[in-house]
Amino acid sequence: xxRITGIGGLFFRSQDSTALSQWYEKxxxxxxxxxxxxxxxxxxxxxxxxxxxDTKYFSENQQFMVNFRVEGLEEFLEMLKADGVxxxxxxxxxxxxxxxxxxxxEGNKIELWEPIPENE
Numbered sequence: 001x002x003r004i005t006g007i008g009g010l011f012f013r014s015q016d017s018t019a020l021s022q023w024y025e026k027x028x029x030x031x032x033x034x035x036x037x038x039x040x041x042x043x044x045x046x047x048x049x050x051x052x053x054d055t056k057y058f059s060e061n062q063q064f065m066v067n068f069r070v071e072g073l074e075e076f077l078e079m080l081k082a083d084g085v086x087x088x089x090x091x092x093x094x095x096x097x098x099x100x101x102x103x104x105x106e107g108n109k110i111e112l113w114e115p116i117p118e119n120e
Contacts (some may be wrong), residue, residue, distance in 0.1 A: 073114035
């Protein structure tokens, strides 16, 4: 029987797809289809969670929000801040990890999640 084994891609609209692709590659190391390379992500947990249409968790004009797993969240945020990337001041910590939010050049809110290591 067939089954889903993971997310194979994420496709979304952009005002300037070339510039946005370059931003994601520069800051997140994610190659776009046009680069001739495919981003190979590390195995780990992936949350799939439809939200109610009136959620306030991200902007109402944003149809989805990407959550990226991060190692060294604070160091990563410092690097982004040094380059002038818009960073939300809010932080959150839960039993399953630490969270922060940044925005891409088109204003899309992105969630960064540093999971708690399994051996803790």
